[in-house]
Amino acid sequence: MKSNSAQKLRTMIEKAIEDHRLTRDEYDMILHLATEDGIVDRQEQTLLEQLQDMLENKTVKFVRK
Numbered sequence: 001m002k003s004n005s006a007q008k009l010r011t012m013i014e015k016a017i018e019d020h021r022l023t024r025d026e027y028d029m030i031l032h033l034a035t036e037d038g039i040v041d042r043q044e045q046t047l048l049e050q051l052q053d054m055l056e057n058k059t060v061k062f063v064r065k
Contacts, residue, residue: 006044009033013047017054021063 012030016022030051034044054060 005033005036006041009044010047013051016051016060020060022051022055022060023063023065025065027062 009030012026012033016026016030030048034040034048040048051060055062
């Protein structure tokens with residue numbers, strides 16, 4: 001990962017995976033970080049896909065703040 005935003009993206013996704021929880025605000029920030037430079041690189045795409053899979057199979061759940 002090359003940019004500071006990409007590192008923030010990785011950190012946020014890893015936190016959601018570790019605690020199995022994600023707020024709507026955190027999810028929105030993840031999407032913002034992934035798309036803010038106009039390019040979703042391969043590593044960002046992989047992280048987003050992993051997070052989406054975990055949301056779908058309820059390994060990571062949306063929670064209220």
